[in-house]
Amino acid sequence: xxxxxxxxxxxxxxxxxxxxxxxxxxxxxxxxxxxxxxxxxxxxxxxxxxxxxxxxxxxxxxxxxxxxxxxxxxxxxxxxxxxxxxxxxxxxxxxxxxxxxxxxxxxxxxxxxxxxxxxxxxxxxxxxxxxxxxxxxxxxxxxxxxxxxxxxxxxxxxxxxxxxxxxx
Amino acid sequence: xxxxxxxxxxxxxxxxxxxxxxxxxxxxxxxxxxxxxxxxxxxxxxxxxxxxxxxxxxxxxxxxxxxxxxxxxxxx
Numbered sequence: 001x002x003x004x005x006x007x008x009x010x011x012x013x014x015x016x017x018x019x020x021x022x023x024x025x026x027x028x029x030x031x032x033x034x035x036x037x038x039x040x041x042x043x044x045x046x047x048x049x050x051x052x053x054x055x056x057x058x059x060x061x062x063x064x065x066x067x068x069x070x071x072x073x074x075x076x077x078x079x080x081x082x083x084x085x086x087x088x089x090x091x092x093x094x095x096x097x098x099x100x101x102x103x104x105x106x107x108x109x110x111x112x113x114x115x116x117x118x119x120x121x122x123x124x125x126x127x128x129x130x131x132x133x134x135x136x137x138x139x140x141x142x143x144x145x146x147x148x149x150x151x152x153x154x155x156x157x158x159x160x161x162x163x164x165x166x167x168x
Numbered sequence: 169x170x171x172x173x174x175x176x177x178x179x180x181x182x183x184x185x186x187x188x189x190x191x192x193x194x195x196x197x198x199x200x201x202x203x204x205x206x207x208x209x210x211x212x213x214x215x216x217x218x219x220x221x222x223x224x225x226x227x228x229x230x231x232x233x234x235x236x237x238x239x240x241x242x243x244x
Contacts, residue, residue, distance in 0.1 A: 038227050041212050069223065
């Protein structure tokens with residue numbers, strides 16, 4: 001502006017995700033070009049983060065339930081067909097809760113184990129993947145931080161639950 | 169005087185350039201939540217030779233100066 005102060009139309013590269021990008025500098029061909037003028041077109045681009053309520057860019061969870069029924073094994077013989085044999089009338093109810101939670105600008109905390117009393121903490125698993133770089137060389141920022149988690153459960157009584165949902 | 173456009177240490181001459189700005193929200197394909205906002209600046213202008221200047225050498229220098237300014241990414 002006349003005062004030298006920046007106007008409202010301003011890109012501060014540090015406030016963007018990955019800095020200001022110069023997309024193109026084109027020199028336009030037309031009558032009289034390079035005689036007393038030269039026409040150009042320039043394209044700039046900048047991406048700003050928006051705050052989201054959950055701070056997540058992805059979430060998906062799966063609950064697997066298995067076990068609890070009879071344990072059957074097949075008895076094989078030299079010349080006859082294999083025969084099913086019940087070796088245990090009841091088995092342990094087992095469950096596995098696993099999923100991926102993707103933090104928008106940092107790693108997010110995974111959900112808590114869904115069956116507290118049946119939780120087997122020694123089988124917990126957490127895996128972090130690289131976030132995605134965004135921006136130009138030397139000015140990039142990171143986005144989308146994936147974390148995979150897995151919990152295992154065992155119980156003498158049935159386990160039932162629905163997976164957690166992404167509470168957008 | 170009017171508003172001037174500047175990128176890094178390069179200031180376009182007064183009235184030499186016009187511009188338009190557009191904004192596009194980027195939505196997460198799974199959640200439908202807007203996560204980022206991309207702003208596009210499109211500048212359009214002319215390098216003009218002042219009266220009494222050597223056209224060719226003036227334009228050659230002016231083009232090189234502008235190219236050098238915009239060759240650097242990540243400026244304000």
